[in-house]
Amino acid sequence: MKAAVYYEGGKPLSVEDVELLAPQSRELTVRIAAAGVCHSDLHFIDGLVPHPAPAVLGHEGAGVVEAVGEGVTYVQPGDHVILSFMPACGQCAYCIAGRPNLCIAGGRAAARGTLLDGTTRLRKNGEAVYHMTCTACFAERAVVPEASVVKIREDMPLDRAALIGCGVMTGVGAAINTAKVAPGSTVVVIGCGGVGLNVVQGAALAGAAKIIAVDVIDRKLELAQQFGATHVVNSAKDDPVTAVRGLSPGGADYAFEVIGRPDTIGQAYDAVRRGGMAVVVGLAPPGAEVSIPADSLLGEKVLTGSSYGGARFRLDMPKLVELYLAGKLKLDELISRTYPLEGINDAFEAMRQGQVARSIITF
Numbered sequence: 001m002k003a004a005v006y007y008e009g010g011k012p013l014s015v016e017d018v019e020l021l022a023p024q025s026r027e028l029t030v031r032i033a034a035a036g037v038c039h040s041d042l043h044f045i046d047g048l049v050p051h052p053a054p055a056v057l058g059h060e061g062a063g064v065v066e067a068v069g070e071g072v073t074y075v076q077p078g079d080h081v082i083l084s085f086m087p088a089c090g091q092c093a094y095c096i097a098g099r100p101n102l103c104i105a106g107g108r109a110a111a112r113g114t115l116l117d118g119t120t121r122l123r124k125n126g127e128a129v130y131h132m133t134c135t136a137c138f139a140e141r142a143v144v145p146e147a148s149v150v151k152i153r154e155d156m157p158l159d160r161a162a163l164i165g166c167g168v169m170t171g172v173g174a175a176i177n178t179a180k181v182a183p184g185s186t187v188v189v190i191g192c193g194g195v196g197l198n199v200v201q202g203a204a205l206a207g208a209a210k211i212i213a214v215d216v217i218d219r220k221l222e223l224a225q226q227f228g229a230t231h232v233v234n235s236a237k238d239d240p241v242t243a244v245r246g247l248s249p250g251g252a253d254y255a256f257e258v259i260g261r262p263d264t265i266g267q268a269y270d271a272v273r274r275g276g277m278a279v280v281v282g283l284a285p286p287g288a289e290v291s292i293p294a295d296s297l298l299g300e301k302v303l304t305g306s307s308y309g310g311a312r313f314r315l316d317m318p319k320l321v322e323l324y325l326a327g328k329l330k331l332d333e334l335i336s337r338t339y340p341l342e343g344i345n346d347a348f349e350a351m352r353q354g355q356v357a358r359s360i361i362t363f
C-alpha cells in the first residue's frame with residue numbers, strides 16, 4: 001500500500017509502497033478515508049521533536065474497518081470509525097479514573113512508535129517501520145489497536161469525522177473539559193490555527209461572552225471571527241496582554257496557548273485575572289522552560305496543561321459528531337484544502353506558511 005514515510009527530521013516525507021501485516025490480537029485494519037494535516041506531525045518533520053524512524057506519521061484520521069484480529073468485540077468490518085491518537089488501555093489508574101487521555105500504556109506505545117504490544121505491523125524491505133501514536137494514517141490503511149477506534153454514525157461524512165480525531169477534540173475539549181469555560185466569561189485564545197480555532201468554537205459553544213483571538217496572521221484572525229471570536233489582536237502589531245487588559249479590566253477569566261512557545265505561554269498566564277486559568281495546549285520543544293512571577297500564585301491563578309482536550313474518547317467524540325450533524329459544530333469551514341497523499345509535502349508547506357486552517361489528505 002501507499003504511505004508517506006518519515007525518515008528523519010528536516011527531510012520531506014517520502015510517498016512510497018510499504019507493507020502492512022495482518023492485525024494481531026485486539027487489533028484491526030482500517031481503510032483510511034481521510035487524514036488531517038496537524039502541526040504535531042510538522043514538529044517531527046521539521047526535526048523540532050524526535051520520532052523513531054522510519055515511521056508513518058498521521059494521527060487525525062477516520063475510515064472504515066476492513067478486518068479484525070482475534071478477540072475484537074467493539075467493532076466489525078464495515079463499521080465507521082474515528083482514530084484516537086491515545087489508545088487507552090482501560091486498565092491503568094488514569095483510565096480507571098476516567099482520564100484515558102493520560103493512559104500509561106498508550107503514552108508508552110506512542111513514545112516507542114509501536115502498537116500496544118511493543119511491535120509494529122508496518123514493514124519496508126522486511127524491516128520494521130514505526131507507527132505514530134498507533135494511528136499512522138498518512139497511508140491507505142492502518143493496523144491499530146481496538147482501543148484506538150471510536151465507532152461513529154455512518155451518515156457522518158468521514159472527511160469531517162477525521163478532524164474530530166485531533167484538532168477538534170483537542171481544541172473544543174480544552175475549553176469544555178479542561179477549563180470548563182463558564183457561560184458569560186471572557187476567553188483569550190493565543191494561536192488560531194487548526195487547533196486554536198477549535199478552542200475558539202469550544203468557548204463559543206460553552207457560552208463565553210467575550211472571545212479574544214490572538215495570532216500574528218490577519219487571515220487567521222478573520223477565520224477566528226467565523227468560529228466565534230468577538231475581538232481580535234494581531235500580536236505582531238500590538239502587545240496581546242495590554243490589549244486583553246484593555247478589553248477585560250483585571251484580565252481574562254481563561255487564556256489558552258495553542259502554539260507551543262514559552263513566550264506565548266507567558267502571555268497566556270499574564271492575560272488572566274486573579275483566580276483565572278491559563279491552559280497550555282501547545283507542546284514546547286524538549287527542554288524549553290517557562291517562568292512565572294512566584295508572587296502571582298497568591299492571586300490563585302491556575303496554570304495547567306490540556307492533553308487531547310481532556311477527552312474520554314468514546315463518550316466525547318460521538319457527541320461532537322452529533323453537534324456537527326445538528327449544525328452546531330463547524331467542520332466544513334475548517335477544511336481549507338484537500339490533497340491526495342502525493343501532495344502531502346505541499347500540505348505541510350502551506351501550514352508552515354500559515355495559509356490554511358486545516359488541510360486534509362483524502363484517499
Ligand code: COD
Binds near residue numbers: 190
Ligand atoms: N503569536 C501568536 N500566534 C502565533 C505565534 C505567535 N508568536 N506563532 C505562531 N502563531 C500562530 C500561527 O500563525 C498559526 O495560526 C497558529 O499559531 C498555529 O497553528 P497551526 O495550524 O500551525 O497548528 P495546529 O493548530 O495544527 O497545532 C497547534 C498545536 C499547538 C496543537 C501543535 O503545534 C502542538 O503543539 N501539538 C502538540 C501538543 C498536542 O496537543 N498534541 C496533540 C496532537 S496535536
Ligand code: ZN
Binds near residue numbers: 038040167
Ligand atoms: Zn494533532
